[in-house]
Amino acid sequence: MPAYPSSNIRTMLERVLPGRIQGCIDLAKMSRWRIGGTARYLAEPDTETEVARLLKLLQELVVPYLVIGHTSNLLFDDQGFDGVLVRLSSNFSSISQLDGSRVEVGGFAWTPAVAHRAATWGLGGVAHIVGIPGSFGGLIAMNGGSLRKWIGSHVDRVRVVTLDGTRVELSQKECGFSYRNSVFQEAGAIITSAVLALEPSDRHTQRQEMLKILQDRSKKFPRKEPNCGSVFLSNPDMYKIVGPPGKAIEEAGLKGYRENNARLSSHHANFIVNLGGATASDVLMLVHKARGDVYRNTGYLMDTEVKFVSRSGLVSSVHVEAERRFGQIVASG
Ligand SMILES: Cc1cc2nc3c(=O)[nH]c(=O)nc-3n(C[C@H](O)[C@H](O)[C@H](O)COP(=O)(O)OP(=O)(O)OC[C@H]3O[C@@H](n4cnc5c(N)ncnc54)[C@H](O)[C@@H]3O)c2cc1C
Structure with a gap:
């Protein structure tokens, strides 16, 4: 943390996000792996304007921050996190059909719900994400997927707020997708929504495909103890x-x-x-x-x-x- 006393940082954060700053977050309770010390703050913006204001403030204060989704790919240090975790609020969870095969998804939408909604609209290409327990922003940042598929191949555009609070739209090419990687892992920008370009299919085929994927996963993967999915990358x-x-x-x-x-x-x-x-x-x-x-x-x-x-x-x-x-x-x- 910088030379600002904690109480001043909290006051400044509260000014930008009144009532949506929590302190002393126990990561061993909050994170998916149930591991980690204490995070100094958790901030939950409700709108893109709030995301922009928050990022600008964090730059001014020179306070470390990390955007998180459901923490299903993160191992936190036992010493905790001496900064601000930024998690989009549930206002960013919408999933809507724009036209024919294009779907707009909020950065905090639940990933399996995206697969289910696409199937309901008779759209294919994302059944493989049905068992991935995370936010859509996290999925895009990780370029996640299963069965040798990844989400980046169906991304049309991604909307982000950059470090200085500017709102930009990136094309698929500008996202720099490669195996379990994207520009978002380095940039520090926050993904607020994305537009997917899906394939015409039918509801029944998609549902059958998802059912099979979920059955296979429940046979193969541990279900009870906290974990973060596959630890090592396939080479x-x-x-x-x-x-x-x-x-x-x-x-x-x-x-x-x-x-x-x-x-x-x-x-x-x-x-x-x-x-x-x-x-x-x-x-x-x-x-x-x-x-x-x-x-x-x-x-x-x-x-x-x-x-x-x-x-x-x-x-x-x-x-x-x-x-x-x-x-x-x-x-x-
Ligand atoms: C049981 C289990 C099974 C899993 N199976 C799979 C699988 O089949 N395939 C797969 O790819 N992954 C899998 N995972 C890993 C994990 O679910 C994915 O990586 C997921 O997409 C991460 O989403 P999250 O919201 O939890 O992100 P987090 O873990 O919170 O964050 C992951 C990364 O994304 C960044 N990030 C998060 N939100 C945003 C945002 N809005 N804007 C910018 N950056 C952001 C974070 O800074 C971090 O670098 C599995 C995990 C579990 C627990």
């Missing part, structure tokens, strides 16, 4: 020779391996589950162990999809933080 070269990360971890003998209260799931080894009271250090140690053993077994170094949020608000891939803490992975040892 196409490794996939051809060894298979997906879950298989590589299993073959390294680590399925079910435990580090204090975190475990490489015994349902699916690419998931790390919180057995109750797990810490970020436990998860980082498991990531280091799995990465090292798979490397020594196969020669492939797996990178992570999940992001680590440091106390000062730096966001990095979890494997980068694990390497920073426990050292580089070496061929033997």
